Amino acid sequence: MGVVAFLIFFPFLAAVILSRMKKQSRARDGVVAASCILIVAAVIGLTVKFLSGGTSHSYLIETPVWNAAILFGEVFLMGVVFYFGIRYKKYYVLLLSAAGTLPIVWLELSGRGIEGRPHITVDNLTIIMCLIVGVVGSLICLYAIGYMKDYHRHHTEYRDRSSFFLSMLFVFLGGMFGLVFSENLSWMFFFWEITTLCSFLLIGYNQSEISIRNSFRALWMNLLGGVGFSLAIVYSTLTLHAANIQDLVGFGTKGAAGVFVLVPVTLLAFAALTKSAQLPFSGWLLGAMVAPTPTSALLHSATMVKAGVYLLIRLSPLFCGNAAGTMVTVVGGFTFFATSLLAISQSDGKKVLAYSTISNLGLITACAGVGRYEAAWAAILLMIFHAVAKSLMFLSVGAVENSTGSRNIEDMHGLIVRLPKLAFVMIIGIFGMFLAPFGMLIAKWAALKSFVDSNSFLLILFLAFGSGSTMFYWSKWLGKLISVSHGSKRHPDTVHKGEWVSMGTLAGLVVVLCVLFPVISSGLVRPILMRMFHTAAVSVISSGDIPIMLLMLCMIVVLPVTARLLTFGKQNKPSLAYMAGVNEGDDRTFVDSFGQKKEMYLANWYFEDIFGEKKLLKPSLALASAVIVILMTVAIGGAF
């Protein structure tokens, strides 16, 4: 319990200290680094202690004092939203915030709240989430120290509020720890709202017109999800007398209470879809790009969006074969497919990452919605691998932007010559995102198998076509990085040491995880799934395939040597690329048949007229909205 309390409270403490410190001071860097180390140490300590103990623990059964504190906190958060809503004249957020908070306040004050059940739980899933939030989140905070210095050197137009920024990052981590440890729905709701508010503040960091607009978009969408969450709490408390996730799952969907369980479950799923930026709520995640890169990395890989899928995975056993499950799988599968097409048309590196994040979350959502053991296994592993690989991608794009002044993929042409180390890290990240034998692919493979076994026709099609387009947008990015233009100048390496530590660790994790995944699966994932689904362990990836994948990994590692052998030691003659004219020696200009010098520019294909946002975004939003409205009505209406 001590470690749990530390993990929840310490980040808030660190945040308070940081917000009081002078900007760009050594002491502040030290505090951030020390806090990161402490959090990682605590997370690892908790994991070790848990694994040696082996069972889950529940804490805090009677907690009148803490309940009051949480209630106070919720009202406080509402106050903060009111303040910003009035200050920027966005009055609709007041309404949404009140609609989410007041029912909970009423429930508690009128004494209808349910007591006598644990409020905090530590089990395998919380441990996995803690590792993701703690390790990946801390690495992002570490990266932020150096990044923010460069950021404000390049962007003098924005006011330097980096102390506030760093403290908000830690508040976020604290909120996420609270959320994953909470067993009680009202407590979870409190931390849920913390992440909403925190993301709002982080996205609006630059205080420019566009960032304020985008931050309010994130706020209203997530507050809307919050309203769903709070309605779910009210309904389940009044009708089912349950205020705990485990109790809710314990009802099951069969039996007398089963029909009524679907109501809060559908509402919670709705909240989770908004938080995980599924279509039609993808707008807030795309808008979050305007903030400094650590924000995107934190929101899109390790924390915010993972809160949504975490809740879905918790509820997963309730989704099997009902309208709520159909809603989640269809929305998730469609999101995966549609946003992977949209990603093709984007050339802004961060935007591609944003779309791919939504796409991957769609896949996780779909897996959770299937409501079966194998699918949930795939969902959890996708969550782990995605957090690591995606944060690596965000951090390296941020570092490239600080070094070259652009995050456009077209401008990354020939990065392997200009910034070899960063390009290499990025290549590892991209490999980790979609290629065998790396993590994401293993999980995608498991997802496919579970879709096939559960006869989900639509999901199979979404996955088959979506993985084709996923391959397209990642590979063409790879192609840009690896183009070798002769005579390119190297950029000076301006990446800070702390940034290298984060990126190096994450790149190492991408590789190590594909060796370690069987251990993670059997040690952490399998036990919790067996308990959640009351089934015997099923091996999702057959044991014969694992050595083959390790062999593939080894082959990639020894490839430089093999390539030497395959060309039989012949002395190859260096030459210049063929350009149907005389290559001037720099691969950029040639002399044509009229003897004139011509510039050459190689661009990737983006298919604006087929996959562009103008063409696809609106229909996708409309379709997804229709699916959500119809299936929510069916799911909730079915209970009455």
Next chain:
Amino acid sequence: MVWQKTLQVILFLVLAPFAGGLLSGLDRKVTARFQGRQGPPLLQPFYDLAKLFRKQSLVVNKLQTFLVGGYFVFSVFTGCLFFAGGDLLLAFFAMTLGEVFFIMAACSANSPFSAMGTQRELLQIMCSEPMLLLAAIGFYKVTGSFMVDEIVGTRVSPVAYLPGMFLGFLFILTIKLRKSPFDLSTSHHAHQEMVKGTTTDLTGNVYALIELAEWYEEVLLMGYIALFVINREWWSIPLAVLVCLLCYFFEILVDNVFPRVKWDKMFRSAWLVTLVFGGVNLLVLLCVRLIH
């Protein structure tokens, strides 16, 4: 068991280049006859390859040789996995990895022709991937396994349940073999508007590796076709060989009859065919399973 698998792998490694080379020689001969020419000897591809291997390469950068090596290794590896009776999905993923190495090799040259070829090649992969995946799923739904050695032990040839998948597969086979009308990224014919597309900047022994890898890949694709036909009876094996040869002949015919299409036509038609033939076939399979 292990010995048998090792033997299968060795047989594949040794025999596949011969089969692939012969198919390629046959292709050139038949194509020549279609066009009223005499055509080269049947063994010409082998002479060409031997000469290429003896030649010094002109390399545009050192990275490219390494990446071509990656393509070669993983193409061959995919074939080994398939012919050792391994997992179809894993073989599919290994193939994608090899293809990505190929894309990277072509991109690293940084020439206009290989760059344009790469974008087209990517599109070709994107067009063919869904059907390959659906076919693998089709085999699983019919035989209950993704393992090649278990699929070939089925009682009835899978094509009986997967006629749509088979037709869809034939369609994308044209894309995979880079035959006209879908030889967009690089072509075996000398009328390519982009010089040699993806392989423009590859020469000598490095290019020879690409040729050899393509032979291995051709045999793998034929193996896929055979998988539709083979069942536990002995006669299904010669039948499968016959079907493979017929399909290959069909591809040559198509190659000579149709002019090259634009990329958008390829994309739309490939996804549509996949959806209609593969998708409907899969839907029927799923429904039948549900009824039983």
